[in-house]
Amino acid sequence: MVTSNTRLLLDRDALLSGSQTAPNAVALFEAGYLLAEVTRLLRAALDVRMRDLGLTGASWRVLANLAREDGLTQIELARRLEVSRVALGQMIDRLAKSGHVERRADARDRRIWRVHLTASAWEIIPALTETASQLRDRTLGVLTNEEMISLTGNLTRLRTHLRSVNRDLDASQWDGRSRGE
Incomplete structure (x- = not known):
């Protein structure tokens, strides 16, 4: 059967x-x-x-996200990393203790804390970027230039669509749709 x-x-x-x-x-x-x-x-x-750079899996992801957009809130970082706010708070505590990040109060809302890279973190960002570039070249180098362009275009289109779907799902939590109403 x-x-x-x-x-x-x-x-x-x-x-x-x-x-x-x-x-x-x-x-x-x-x-x-x-x-x-x-x-x-x-x-x-x-x-x-x-x-090899002295970074854990969690810490390099925090630094990489902040290098792309410094000054994110802890909530924004937690969402991007798909971790709980408590887990992110612990990561930030460790990175602050090691001198890689600092928390600063938001200029408009003192209840909000923004996370910023320190000068010492900015010093290691080039090594972090170079290490990631070497791995990218080694792994994605099996694709032709045309395949890479196509893959990037398709993934970008998919990401945009999924963000839209996720916004719709988030909205449904507030208007009753998620409860079947």
Whole structure:
């Protein structure tokens, strides 16, 4: 007996072997899985390399986000890193103790704390960037320039769409849609 789960596995095998065009649901499932797996593998490889700079996996991600946009609030950083506010607070405490970041009160709302890189953190950002660039070249270098342009364009389009979907989901929490009303 061929169940829907068996069919999904058979279609997945056919997709991966290239022997047939898989149904859209299978292709979407596989694409989602591959995106997560590639992200996990890249993050693990970066974590290993960042240890040489004296940074943990969590700390280099905080510094990288702040290097892109210094002065984020702790809530914004927690969302970007997909960690709890408590976990981020502990990361910030450690980075402040090591002299990499400092908290400053928001100019308009003293209840809000913004996180800024210190001069010593800015000094290591070039090494962090170079390490990430070397890994990028080594890993993504298997793609041709055209494939890289296509991948970047598709991922950018997907990110924009997902941000829109997430905004809609966030809004539904406040208007009753998430409760089935």
